[in-house]
Amino acid sequence: MPEPKQTRILLADDHALVRRGVRLILDNEPDLTVVAEASDGAEAIEQARLHHPDLAILDIAMPRLTGLQAARELSRLLPDLRILILTMYDNEQYFFEALRTGASGYVLKSVVDRDLVEACRAAMRGEPFLYPGAVTALIRNYLERARQGEDIPARTITAREEEILKLVAEGHSSREIADLLSISVKTVDRHRANLLQKLGLRDRLELTRYAIRAGLIEP
Numbered sequence: 183m184p185e186p187k188q189t190r191i192l193l194a195d196d197h198a199l200v201r202r203g204v205r206l207i208l209d210n211e212p213d214l215t216v217v218a219e220a221s222d223g224a225e226a227i228e229q230a231r232l233h234h235p236d237l238a239i240l241d242i243a244m245p246r247l248t249g250l251q252a253a254r255e256l257s258r259l260l261p262d263l264r265i266l267i268l269t270m271y272d273n274e275q276y277f278f279e280a281l282r283t284g285a286s287g288y289v290l291k292s293v294v295d296r297d298l299v300e301a302c303r304a305a306m307r308g309e310p311f312l313y314p315g316a317v318t319a320l321i322r323n324y325l326e327r328a329r330q331g332e333d334i335p336a337r338t339i340t341a342r343e344e345e346i347l348k349l350v351a352e353g354h355s356s357r358e359i360a361d362l363l364s365i366s367v368k369t370v371d372r373h374r375a376n377l378l379q380k381l382g383l384r385d386r387l388e389l390t391r392y393a394i395r396a397g398l399i400e401p
Contacts, residue, residue, distance in 0.1 A: 189306050190217045192233065194226035194249065195241040195268065204239070204268070204294060211299055223247025227255055230263065237305055239289075239298075242269040242276060243400045246362075248348065250276070250283050254341060257284030264305040268294065269397075276397055277312065287311030339380060344398065346373040350386060351393035 191208060193216050195201045201219055208214045218233040220226035224246040230238060238256055240249030247255075253265050267280040270291045277288045286305035289297050297311075304311040339347065349359045356370045363370075374389075383389055393399050 188213055188215045189237055189302060190215060190233070190235045191302070192216075192218045192220065192226060192230055192235040192238040194220040194223065194229075194238065194244065194252065196221050196244045197241075200241070200291070204298065207295060207298055208302070214299065214302055221245075223249060223252030226252045227259070230256055230260060234260070235263065237264045237266065237302060239266045239268050239302075240285075242267060242271060242397050245352065245399075247345070248398055250279055251341070251345065251348070253280070253283035253285050266298075266301055266305055266311070268298075271397055339377060343373050343377050343380075346370060347377055347389060347393055347396075348398040350374060350377075351390040351399050 218229040222245045242249045265285040301311040359370045360367045
């Protein structure tokens with residue numbers, strides 16, 4: 183009997199213990215194998231370019247780039263790559279944002295031992311997956327509306343502003359952010375000012391609190 187075709191997986195989570203536990207679950211399946219690991223979103227993009235996996239499993243809350251930010255970039259760079267978001271957040275906003283990035287599903291860490299393997303297989307079949315309790319029809323309806331160009335609620339801030347927000351909240355200076363993103367300090371400051379105005383906030387502290395509520399960084 184021929185062996186099942188293996189799905190090559192990139193696993194990204196900033197907690198080594200989580201990666202180890204998830205890897206044990208995946209590598210125990212004959213059709214799933216982890217070929218690369220990453221500890222943040224930027225490293226996930228680098229590893230995906232290097233290994234060309236079939237599936238990426240991305241934690242939402244990671245340093246440098248979040249899982250959602252990485253998913254957006256990976257969807258652009260590797261259109262055939264399937265993506266699952268792994269998260270502790272049972273949050274509708276994050277779920278719809280995950281779909282907007284091109285992710286196939288959204289798996290809660292609290293039930294990862296129960297759901298992750300099936301989520302991987304569903305993603306590779308081209309089917310949406312969400313933790314039990316969500317209505318799959320809702321997912322399909324959302325994707326169909328997006329494909330047909332119907333109005334989908336717009337993001338409050340742009341992808342670049344989100345990058346700036348995350349780095350500001352992590353404590354980076356304008357110069358450090360400019361160097362990380364290969365832009366000028368003046369551009370960083372302009373984005374920061376736009377963020378404060380758009381979000382109705384006053385300073386770095388309030389930006390940091392907003393970033394925590396939005397799941398860009400962990401408290």
